[in-house]
Amino acid sequence: RxxxxxxxxxxxxxxxxxxxxxxxxxxxxxxxxxxxxxxxERLNRPQLVDLKLTNFCPYECSFCYQGSTTQGKDSERRDIYSILRALADLEVFEVAIGGGEPTLSLHFVETMEQCADLGIVPNFTTKNLGWLQSRAAIKAIQNSCGAFAYSAVSCNDIRGLDAVLPEELVRQATINIPMGAHADGIEQMLHICHDLGYTVTLLGYKTTGRGGDVVPVPYQDWMEKIIKLRDNGHCPTIGVDTVMLDQAKVLGINIPSWISTPSEGTASMYIDAVQMKAGASSFVEEEKMVHLPKGQHGRRMIEKEDIQKIWSEL
Known part of the structure; x- marks a missing residue:
């Protein structure tokens, strides 16, 4: 309703x-x-679906838990629409579009517009600023997108976004900070986000993909730094992902259950539109991913019952 x-x-x-x-x-x-x-404890269908649009990425970050490269493939147009239609029929609220670098997918703008047409709110994450030169992309984001998150590992990254972000997109912009991969001090980065007016999501370090080959920067004292910034009046609005929540429990940090999701696969799931696989999260082990069904002659026509079945088995 x-x-x-x-x-x-x-x-x-x-x-x-x-x-x-x-x-x-x-x-x-x-x-x-x-x-x-x-x-x-668990919803009977997902509220949100993380959707991998492409495995292509020119940045090849050493800590990338997706293992995306310049050789990564794009998804197929018909598969994307088939998935989105099934999610709409399942009454999924939001899609978080990722990759790879989703803004470099051939289907980026069209996917956002299709989401909006189907009644789904699209969001996306990016490290690319080149799409800001595309009026088509800016218009699609203004008209269709809920929010987008810019991945920043340094203070210069944050300032770089702020220098080129059009005024009409400021409301939709947030900052993602991958903890353990940040080049500058987390306290300094959060301070700048506060001063520039950005909300922040802290992402726990993930060891899948290339993430397992890198020793992350220690960040066990993140809560102490947040409290210090809050007390000094320089703390932005902050959210955390489920990995950070799990790490908080290990550190003895109490985050009330009524404002958090206990684990992946309880309110959200992941769909890889490139390989046509699904799982509880985008960083789940490969052996725990399941294939989406194929239709006749290899054409994949996904129905809401297919997604519902996978969801019930996660």
Whole structure:
């Protein structure tokens, strides 16, 4: 059900509902039963799907957990639309488009527009700034995209984005900081994000792909640095991924369950549109990925039942 086009309510079974704000991306799972009810541990279908659009990337970062290279392949157009149509039928709220470098995919702009046409909010991550020279890309992001995250490993990365970002896209821009791969001090990077007005997501270091070949920069004291910045009035709005949540538990940091997702595969999943595989997350071990079904003559026509079956088995 949609209320005014921005707020969506999705029934999760029994008295459970998910409320989703298409403008802000905020999601809330609620129970209409007035009695005390245990927290819902897993949704009956994903709220969000991470979608790999391409395995091509010119940056070849040493810590890339996807192992993307300049030899990486793009996805096929028909496969992308088939996946998106199935996700729309399953009432998935959001798609997080990644890669590789998604903005260099031949299907980047079209994929965002297709998401919007199907009622799905597209978001994407990027390390590329070249797409800012494309009016078609800027228009598609303005009209269709919920938010995009720029991957930054240094203060200069953040300043570089800010120097070229058009005013009309400022609201949709956020900063991703891959912890363990940052070249500058995390405190300094967060301070700059605060001063420039960017929200931040801290991404825990991942050891799949090329990530296992690199010794990450230690960052066990991240919470202490955040608290120091907060106390000094220089802390931006910060989110963390599930890897950071798991690491926080090991460090004895208490993050309330009502504002966090406990693990991958409970509210989101991953689909690799290049290899046509799916799994609980984009950094799950290869042997835990499952193939999406193929239709006649090798054409892959994905149905919502296919995604639902994979989701139920994660």
């Amino acid at each position: 949609s209320y005014g086009g921005k707020l969506i309510a999705r029934h999760e079974g029994d008295n459970w509902w998910t409320l989703f704000n298409k403008r802000t991306g905020m999601k809330m799972v609620i129970n209409l039963n007035v009695e005390d009810t245990p927290m819902l």
